[in-house]
Amino acid sequence: MIEVIRTAADMTSAMVRWTKENKSTGFVPTMGALHEGHISLVQASLRENDITILSVFVNPTQFNNPSDLEKYPRNLDKDLDLLNKLGDVVVFAPEIQEIYPDGTNLIQRIDLGFLEQTMEGRHRPGHFQGVVQVVQRLLCIVPASKLYMGQKDFQQFTIIRHMLYVWKSKIQLVICPIIREENGLAMSSRNERLSSEARYKAGEIFQILQWIKKHIQHNSTDNLLNEARKMLDDRSLSPEYLEIVDCTTLHPIKNIKEGLCAVVCIAVWVDGVRLIDNVILYGKLTPA
Ligand code: PAF
Numbered sequence: 001m002i003e004v005i006r007t008a009a010d011m012t013s014a015m016v017r018w019t020k021e022n023k024s025t026g027f028v029p030t031m032g033a034l035h036e037g038h039i040s041l042v043q044a045s046l047r048e049n050d051i052t053i054l055s056v057f058v059n060p061t062q063f064n065n066p067s068d069l070e071k072y073p074r075n076l077d078k079d080l081d082l083l084n085k086l087g088d089v090v091v092f093a094p095e096i097q098e099i100y101p102d103g104t105n106l107i108q109r110i111d112l113g114f115l116e117q118t119m120e121g122r123h124r125p126g127h128f129q130g131v132v133q134v135v136q137r138l139l140c141i142v143p144a145s146k147l148y149m150g151q152k153d154f155q156q157f158t159i160i161r162h163m164l165y166v167w168k169s170k171i172q173l174v175i176c177p178i179i180r181e182e183n184g185l186a187m188s189s190r191n192e193r194l195s196s197e198a199r200y201k202a203g204e205i206f207q208i209l210q211w212i213k214k215h216i217q218h219n220s221t222d223n224l225l226n227e228a229r230k231m232l233d234d235r236s237l238s239p240e241y242l243e244i245v246d247c248t249t250l251h252p253i254k255n256i257k258e259g260l261c262a263v264v265c266i267a268v269w270v271d272g273v274r275l276i277d278n279v280i281l282y283g284k285l286t287p288a
Contacts, residue, residue, distance in 0.1 A: 002084050002090075003090045005091070008094060011141050024145050025142075025144040026046075026053070028042055029149075030055060032189075034082050034189075037188070039086065041148040042148075044148055052087075052088070054089055055091075055092040055094075055142065056079060056093045057092075060104055061100075061126075061133055062127050062130030062134065064126050073193075079091075092138075112159060114250065114251065115128070115249075118251075119155055119241050120156075122241070131156055132160070136167075139169075139171065145171065146171065146172045147172070147174065149175055150177075150179075151177055151285070152187070152276070152278070157175055158247070158250060186205075190273050190275060204235050206277060208232060212224050212228055213279055216262070220255065225242055237268050238269050240274070241265070245263060246262065247263050247285050247286075248261065248286075256282055261282065262283060266278065
């Protein structure tokens with residue numbers, strides 16, 4: 001069964017009740033337009049907690065491009081139907097003033113250092129400030145025992161992991177693998193905007209990332225990235241960035257060494273839609 005909570009006050013009282021009853025709580029923050037990637041996070045939380053809470057809130061402060069915010073798909077009824085099939089989920093769907101009672105202009109900047117100066121952060125200035133801001137506000141209202149995030153937004157996951165450490169938070173961060181369409185395209189709410197032709201073409205992104213993974217041991221990362229850029233170019237896929245970086249610091253990696261965790265991250269425009277993806281090339285990703 002689905003229970004929808006609209007206000008921070010109601011959510012806080014429910015949280016207080018569950019804590020008194022010693023119920024474990026799992027939290028899945030989303031911006032709605034749910035797809036199988038989100039479903040896998042909800043299923044993980046349902047397996048591991050007594051109560052699963054999913055938030056649906058399109059956060060205006062993380063959109064650096066107003067038309068992207070405007071075009072972001074919103075369909076709460078469809079999302080609720082999808083969740084209904086999964087089990088008992090509490091949906092927190094607040095209005096903007098519940099999260100930003102003093103307006104969205106009063107954002108306090110947080111020092112994220114290099115973590116927000118590279119890749120997504122370089123191309124979407126202010127994006128991660130907005131993400132950290134909203135996750136912090138949501139976690140004040142829903143201070144769950146476990147927080148579920150997807151590997152697809154790799155840099156976001158890395159930044160939230162860093163913030164939980166800085167806040168000395170007891171919340172356990174759980175990272176869930178990327179769910180892919182049949183042709184390898186990473187599931188995303190943005191895929192809804194792709195034509196079937198573009199969706200097919202976008203499957204090539206994953207194939208190229210897999211090609212890098214296959215050849216990583218015997219090549220310098222610069223050579224691999226140059227080859228991969230040529231392959232993308234041949235397929236008229238224009239990457240905004242393609243980088244092999246350390247999974248924790250996000251600094252570019254030149255040579256693969258034992259003990260490292262390396263990930264290749266990409267953002268590509270496909271027929272006017274910006275897609276991101278990543279593949280762990282080497283080592284193990286640690287959630288905390
Ligand atoms: O990944 C998302 O959907 C959003 O960035 C998040 C974490 C829900 C914050 O708005």
